[in-house]
Amino acid sequence: MFALLAIGSSSYKNGHSSPLMRLALVALGLAAAYLLFEFGRIQAGYNVLEAAAERRDLNQEIDAREGDIARLEEEIVMLETEAEIERAAYKDVEASLGDLEVKIQEQRDAIAFYRGIVSPSDGNSGLRVQDLKLSRADRERAFNIRLVLVQAMKHDRKVSGSVALTIEGSENGAPKSYSYAELLPDDADKAWAFSFRYFQDFDREVILPDGFTPESVTVAVNSRTRSIASIEQSFRWDLNLG
Numbered sequence: 001m002f003a004l005l006a007i008g009s010s011s012y013k014n015g016h017s018s019p020l021m022r023l024a025l026v027a028l029g030l031a032a033a034y035l036l037f038e039f040g041r042i043q044a045g046y047n048v049l050e051a052a053a054e055r056r057d058l059n060q061e062i063d064a065r066e067g068d069i070a071r072l073e074e075e076i077v078m079l080e081t082e083a084e085i086e087r088a089a090y091k092d093v094e095a096s097l098g099d100l101e102v103k104i105q106e107q108r109d110a111i112a113f114y115r116g117i118v119s120p121s122d123g124n125s126g127l128r129v130q131d132l133k134l135s136r137a138d139r140e141r142a143f144n145i146r147l148v149l150v151q152a153m154k155h156d157r158k159v160s161g162s163v164a165l166t167i168e169g170s171e172n173g174a175p176k177s178y179s180y181a182e183l184l185p186d187d188a189d190k191a192w193a194f195s196f197r198y199f200q201d202f203d204r205e206v207i208l209p210d211g212f213t214p215e216s217v218t219v220a221v222n223s224r225t226r227s228i229a230s231i232e233q234s235f236r237w238d239l240n241l242g
Contacts, residue, residue: 059079113199116150125153127221129233130199134217136239142207149221150199151228159228163192163202169237171212184204185209194221 116130131148151159165180181190183206194200208214214237223230 010135028155049106090175113148116152118153120152126151126229127159127223127231128152129219129221129231131201132217132219132235134237134239137205141210142205145204145206145217146201147219148199148201149194149196151197155197157225157228158195158197159223159225160195161193161223161225161230163194163219164222165192166206166218166220167206167208167214167237168216169212171209171215176212178209178212180204180206 128150130150133146137144137146166177168177170176180192184190216234216236218232218234220232221230
């Protein structure tokens with residue numbers, strides 16, 4: 001090759017070269033330069049085929065890793081979606097269970113209430129206080145009183161009468177009691193009458209004086225119906241405020 005280059009060079013100097021010959025000589029020169037470059041890289045331990053194979057393997061590894069990443073990202077999205085659905089479903093189930101438990105308790109309370117009217121556990125007939133609940137009202141020192149009266153077992157006639165309620169406690173360190181009428185505003189109806197065959201419930205509000213601490217409530221149910229006795233029951237003052 002070096003001989004050809006030398007010949008070509010000699011011919012060029014002698015003026016016998018043509019354009020075609022000059023192109024051939026340029027091509028041979030470039031080919032010789034590339035071969036010399038590759039020969040130098042081979043001598044330095046570089047192999048074109050091995051390098052191409054390594055690049056191909058690396059590209060395949062990159063593609064594989066990118067595929068793994070894509071699959072993992074899809075799995076994360078799927079798991080997050082499932083977790084969100086499960087959380088929502090769990091909340092719905094929990095809420096439904098809570099509602100069902102409340103309804104079941106309401107049904108049990110209603111059954112106990114009606115059993116107390118039809119067939120009380122003690123077997124005694126006549127008037128009785130089925131329920132008394134105390135709670136705070138909106139106004140300061142004001143309290144709500146919910147009273148439920150029933151006529152147990154015998155319901156062949158209505159029972160009529162009136163309720164007298166007394167709240168006992170202490171005021172300024174001394175025992176003190178107030179009647180229902182004393183704890184009402186001046187313009188309020190102080191009468192507390194009842195008339196029923198099975199049961200009757202009442203909601204009343206009282207306002208306690210400043211300095212008075214309630215401790216118990218006495219409910220006197222006075223019957224005006226012949227053969228149905230009056231009753232009186234005392235309860236501890238308990239707001240059940242938690």
